[in-house]
Amino acid sequence: xxxxxxxxxxxEPVALFIPKFSKETHxxxxxxxxxxxxxxxxxxxxxxxxxxxRYAAVLNLLWAKEGLLKxxxxxxxxxxxxxxxxxxxxxxxxxxxxxxxxxVYKIIK
Numbered sequence: 085x086x087x088x089x090x091x092x093x094x095x096e097p098v099a100l101f102i103p104k105f106s107k108e109t110h111x112x113x114x115x116x117x118x119x120x121x122x123x124x125x126x127x128x129x130x131x132x133x134x135x136x137x138r139y140a141a142v143l144n145l146l147w148a149k150e151g152l153l154k155x156x157x158x159x160x161x162x163x164x165x166x167x168x169x170x171x172x173x174x175x176x177x178x179x180x181x182x183x184x185x186x187x188v189y190k191i192i193k
Contacts, residue, residue, distance in 0.1 A: 099168045099191050106173030111187040119169035120160060 102114065102122045114122075170191065174183055 097163060097167045099170060099188075100164065101170050101172040101188060101191075103172050103174055105176055107175065108173065109175045109178055109183050109186065110171075110173040111191065112171050112173075114169050114171050116161075116164045116169055119164055123160060 100119060101111075102119060168191070172183070172187060174180070
């Protein structure tokens with residue numbers, strides 16, 4: 085599927101997709117609060133994998149920036165208030181382009 089040409093500055097977010105392995109490919113609407121929880125959980129997991137979380141925690145304690153975590157949360161909430169949130173179930177081994185064609189493109193049209 086061919087998408088229209090545009091620059092990033094012109095793009096407005098319309099949907100946020102949270103990927104998840106599942107038995108069958110599917111797409112379902114999820115609440116903004118569930119979406120926020122999943123994003124925060126993914127972020128924590130990524131930080132743990134990178135070994136960054138413990139280091140950052142120490143730095144935040146020593147050189148904390150007032151309101152940093154609150155600002156991050158508010159930014160995520162502002163994004164989620166602009167978009168529809170979806171869980172995108174992906175069957176392991178399925179071609180990702182096929183998944184996007186069957187699900188995501190239908191939502192963003």
